[in-house]
Amino acid sequence: MSGTARFERRLLTRDRGDGLLEKLWRIPWLFVLLLSAVAAVGYVALYSAGNGPEAYAAKHALRFGFGLVLMLSIAVVDIRVVARLAWVGYALGVGLLVLVLLHGNVGKGAQRWIDIGPLQLQPSELMKIMLALGLAAWFRRASWERVGNLFFLVPPAIMVLIPVGLILKQPNLGTGLITAMIGGAIFFAAGVRLWKFALILAAVGTAAPIAYDHLRDYQKARITTFLDPESDPLGAGYNIIQSKIALGSGGIWGKGFLQGTQGHLNFLPEKQTDFIFTMIAEEFGLVGALGTLGLLCLVVLFCYLVAFRCRHQFGRLLAVGLGTNVFLYVFVNIAMVTGSIPVGGVPLPLISHGGSAMLTTMLGFGLLLSVHVHRDAEFGPAQE
């Protein structure tokens, strides 16, 4: 028993003292390859969307390159340092959200961003990762009993509600809900009792009709057209119908690279961002669509593998939070373009065109890799 402990201790000690080279060695390069494959799918799709590399694809490749460097740099940062700085990150995220509410640019009635040099940063995207960080840091030492304590749950609940409230205020319903769900996933994984979730779900269920009255018109339109897209084929329902037509007409094998008529003839709205998956499905068919979905599924799966391999609660919760974040991106986006849920303006990670999304996505994967590289790091004893 103690022999094993000693062995473990030695491993941990060695781990702590490891040099950069050995950390790099522990980076799961197969995963990096997987991410590159997904980014390559994005390159091909954006090549088609822009009718050549100039419009989107080349920038996409460049951004992914920068993203890789960022990810790998974060991957070698000690996870305990990350945990200590989690609060700073959380505070920064909330600060940016406040800033964007006061001084941000508004586009399409929903997204808000801040111009940072050439980059348009959407703080709500960054916030999702910072929230995962913050919550993981809060729960990392909490025992099962502790998590059962209602008062212990009040501060993290506030940690979730502040950014969610700010994002809803933008107003960005989709991202607000996704942020809340990430918080919920971490609460769930941390061991918050199930009846509390039941209670919250019931409360939300009763509040929803009241909330609907307070939604903006375009948000209401999204929900009503989702329920019956053909009711307004040239208005709000246009995007959903055209997306389904493009997707469905791709068939099993697709129309071929650069041969997608609906996308190239601009029937498809926002084909380089929100509807990039439709582009893939039209040109490469069901095979291409399921292939892409499979790759993204592997990415999410890897997040869970990292969580299960991790020996500290901070890493586990962070990995689950990040995995859920990726899952929600992918799910909401594809469900949206297949007409399964209301259109929400959520990009497809690593595939959609957009610098801000790429940056935050790679930042998240950097943290995930850091968890994996430092999976055996010792945080010291759990408190109480």
Add this chain to the structure above:
Amino acid sequence: MSSLGKGVRREEAERRGVFTRRALALGIGQLALFGFLGSRLYRLQSEEGERYRTLAEENRLSARLLPPPRGQVLDRNGRVIAGNRLNWRALLVAEQTQDVGATLETFSRIVPLLDHERARIEREVRRRRRFVPVTVRDFLAWEEMARIEVNAPDLPGIVIDVGTTRLYPEGEHLSHVVGYVAPPAERDMDGDPLLELPGIRVGRAGIEKHHEQPLRGRAGAVQLEVNAVGRVIRELDRREGLPGQDVQVSVDAELQKALRGRIEEGTSIVVLDARSGEVLAMASQPSFDPDVFNAGVSAAQWREWTRNRATPLINKATNGLYAPGSTFKMIVALAGLEAKVVTPGDRVFCPGHLDLGDTRFHCWRKQGHGGLDMRNAIKHSCDVYFYEIAKRAGIDRIAAMANRFGLGVDLEIELPGTKRGLVPTRAWRQAQGKPWNLGDTIVHGIGQGFYQLTPLSLATMAARLATGRAVQPHLTRSIGARPVRGGRAEDWPSLGIPERDLRLMREGMWAVVNEPGGTALGARLPGGLGVMAGKTGSVQVRRVSREQRERGFKAENQPREWRPHALFVAFAPYDNPLYAVSVVVEHGMSGSGAAAPLARDALIEVFNRFRTPPVPAVAPGPRVAQAGRPEASR
């Protein structure tokens, strides 16, 4: 340390257990949702793929009609009398210019634009998508185009484009025959999608209307790929339409122009090929410019036309209705001969009038003609002679004979709206609830009374007198180079009039023009051209009372619109009739003075134009000149 460590380890294990279970639940839940997406994709792309493929095709495919060029109308010599002209237009493509207003401003400095034109252009630019061209100006002149081209750099968004528009090179000379085209109205919509194209025109009158179908052709179509905003990306398929077929008419444009040059307002002349019935010329004065209809008739122009008492829009040759007067006398004579109430040699004494009860019917020659046989009655146009014959034959026999000669019947000329005219009968009068009196018959014996006949039908009568056959006047020689209508003399059935009787009529008509004492002696054709035979006529347009007559009524002292119409019908050459002519000069006073000289001039033109007899439009078969020539007689 160790107990604390143990506690920590136990707590850690518990926490890890909870985490593992819950993370597994989350992961499996997320996997299941991915599975849902997969099944959703399968349903859309595999099961409903076919349906969405159809929708996608509907999305991107757009069919457009290609208007075929309208067939031309040619005269008998192949000269274009209704053709197509290139229409150079300036168009504005809004997306190619930064500032529509500035471009129009520059444009109007080169080609002035009126305020309402600018307003229309700006309205259309606002209403349409930015890549859809808007017409700035139609029918650009050559120098205007040159100025636009030179200034092209200052005119972003302006493009020059060429379409076609109808053109009538002979202008008003042939407008009554050719007709005109105009944008289709609701009632023109016959299910042909072509008619819905902007800029399309349909025939509204004359040949353009009668032969609308062959002239129009059939629309072609292109299948285009369009993008989401309707911009054409490429052409996928093209099906050429059928161009409109050319229609050749029998009119000789030069002859028509020459005749029109000689006639004044209110006059109409019809020249027929007496054997085939082809209309060689059909002039009516005044006329109108058919090109005006193409561009759209202004309200002022329309008012001017419809209020003009000389009715320029009406073809008097087919729609002018006149009593035939003395030109009708051959019909009365033939009716008398057929009814055997008179023989050619029977003499009737003319004392200058005929009394019926206490009504006196005057002869035009107050002092009377003395005793006359039929030939001389025609030559001198004695009214009393024909009063007497009419009285003997009766109105219904006269009417039946008139119908056989093409009077008061539908001649089926290819000019829509042509009047049939009126030849009264006893039954017709009774249908009006009025009795037919013997006095009516007497008046109708000299072509006065209720008669309403068109110059075309009078020319037809002359042609039938000359040939003895039921020659029908017609205009169409060929459609799309295929000859139509048999046009040889022997194609027309015989009228069933004994040749002896016809010969007598022709002799009488010969004497009218060529014998001293004939009413139209002054209208003889100059030597060498041929001999004309004809008949004069004058018709009162107002009743002359006995009182007026006694006070020395003189028609030439009357206001113009009260003066009698002058008529003349003729055929020539006498011994081998080739041409039949009718002339009506409204208020021309006398047939011999106003109408006969015009007929002579017309025939001189005809003989000069046709060195050899006109050849009717017939496909294979014996030449006309040899076959079915009416026997010459003297």
